Amino acid sequence: MNRHDRNYTAFKVFVDNYGSLTGNILDRLLNDSHKLRRDRAAMREAVSMWCEDNSCLRNAGYKIRFDKRCGCSCGCSPGFRVIVNEKDVRNSGYTQLLWLKRGSGGPSSKWLDMSGKETE
Ligand SMILES: [Zn+2]
Numbered sequence: 001m002n003r004h005d006r007n008y009t010a011f012k013v014f015v016d017n018y019g020s021l022t023g024n025i026l027d028r029l030l031n032d033s034h035k036l037r038r039d040r041a042a043m044r045e046a047v048s049m050w051c052e053d054n055s056c057l058r059n060a061g062y063k064i065r066f067d068k069r070c071g072c073s074c075g076c077s078p079g080f081r082v083i084v085n086e087k088d089v090r091n092s093g094y095t096q097l098l099w100l101k102r103g104s105g106g107p108s109s110k111w112l113d114m115s116g117k118e119t120e
Pocket of ligand 1: 072073075076077
């Protein structure tokens, strides 16, 4: 087995499915899990659009995985992990993705709106 044949999270991507960061906080607490379940497919689509806009990811290949504890171990900030394979990254020549390995400065966090655009 190739010693580089392993997957790692390059990006942690959080999608704002409320459309506003100033939404009613109580409303959010009450509705979060229900709303998250309802919005998850559309949120994944936003992540997918963002990934397809990134030529490194597009050419090296990636997987998107939902992670309820993406931003915090208590589950308060669910998000998506964009996972790449180190061997594929090296073979594609997009080695700048290696800097997003844990321990090399990564993974990098991104915040998107529902259309897949970065919000900060
Ligand atoms: Zn938390």
